[in-house]
């Protein structure tokens with residue numbers, strides 16, 4: 001894999017057509033860029049650690065310590081970085097495994113959950129959904145799944161914690177199908193569960209693998225393999241074998257065989273079982289991931305899909321991270337390479353401004369002092385220091401102009417009033433808010449009944465409020481007060497004139513930045529009441 005890729009440097013394509021660069025094509029072929037979608041505590045961090053363990057990037061000792069020192073407010077991966085001294089940016093982790101370059105994008109959960117978490121999914125080519133075998137599909141999994149479904153990216157499912165009592169594989173499959181509305185195709189099936197979870201049966205090969213006891217969780221777990229149909233197979237006692245064959249017969253009767261094409265079209269998710277903690281099933285999962293997950297593909301642009309092996313570089317900014325350190329105003333723009341080859345110092349055009357930019361020392365790369373990015377290929381993520389020249393959704397390119405599709409906005413679920421403390425700094429407040437909204441740090445609405453001294457902020461995760469307050473203070477010298485509001489949803493309302501709208505108590509009509517009317521509701525119940533009272537009204541997403 002990838003041999004000679006660094007020496008074959010010349011692009012063979014011509015300007016004007018989408019030529020092909022074989023060296024780029026080879027790099028594309030070996031790349032996998034994905035994100036893990038899961039609810040907090042389902043096992044995302046543990047599975048990530050195992051991926052590093054299998055890729056040889058993590059020693060056993062490094063794994064055992066550390067978790068206790070985890071700080072809630074920091075990104076999980078920044079902690080991984082601190083604890084293990086591995087090179088990660090706060091947004092992606094690059095791992096070489098079996099000839100592949102795997103880029104794992106961070107999707108913060110817990111208190112870090114924000115619109116950035118959703119936007120990061122825009123940079124992924126596929127997703128791994130980690131479910132807790134006992135808890136099944138949980139709230140945050142569902143939200144992240146919906147964002148993946150928008151782009152129809154393929155999703156593999158790992159049902160984790162099979163070693164915990166109370167897990168029910170059939171129930172989990174049912175929830176995936178009913179709650180998420182996607183077909184679930186188990187590729188393997190657990191043998192025993194809870195304390196009795198001891199192996200897996202591969203449905204395609206009909207092989208059973210029984211895990212050998214050893215040092216659980218620390219090493220690649222050895223297995224003993226046999227044939228599930230062999231009545232003399234010493235690995236399974238008669239009762240276990242009968243139960244397994246019954247369950248598999250049930251699965252065979254219920255669904256069609258797994259079709260990789262339907263997986264790539266996001267119509268079905270292949271499901272694998274295991275326990276990230278004990279390593280059971282992790283290797284089978286990684287094998288399935290590498291053989292099924294797609295390499296970077298063509299990406300929609302204003303001029304049609306752009307193939308990744310187009311020789312000229314292009315990419316888009318999917319996240320801009322403000323620096324919370326008041327001494328540095330720099331921000332980091334995270335760029336996903338979509339085509340061609342990125343080399344340090346190259347000159348590119350920003351499609352939004354038409355401006356030429358040199359991606360050089362002045363736009364130094366984020367991870368420079370650890371692992372400077374000299375070269376990158378489609379699927380890779382690079383961090384660029386930005387003093388404002390890169391904005392969320394920007395396309396950077398060489399050669400023929402390209403402009404990738406704009407990033408979507410996402411439905412906010414948290415609302416608060418932000419007030420400028422010192423009336424003499426209202427101008428700075430207004431300017432700061434305008435820039436932060438434009439940058440995508442937060443969404444904002446205004447209450448027509450109020451003056452410009454306050455803004456209604458709307459966020460996907462409450463951390464966004466803190467970021468906005470801190471940045472207003474450090475970058476614009478504006479102190480603010482934040483007061484949470486009880487709303488949980490925003491809907492754009494199309495109705496004229498708005499004075500005739502009958503609002504249920506506790507809901508509010510606001511205006512977005514383009515002057516469109518947006519109604520805020522506290523609950524789905526209030527939304528229904530609003531619909532009932534205003535039958536002619538049409539709705540749109542607030543984004």
Ligand code: GDP
Nearest residue numbers: 040041042043044045046160161164275276277
């Ligand atoms: P995250 O919040 O999704 O990153 O979850 P973590 O990986 O931090 O795991 C949350 C908790 O579940 C930790 O205490 C883990 O040790 C535990 N855990 C993770 N995977 C497993 C598993 O397969 N079995 C069991 N029993 N516990 C697990």
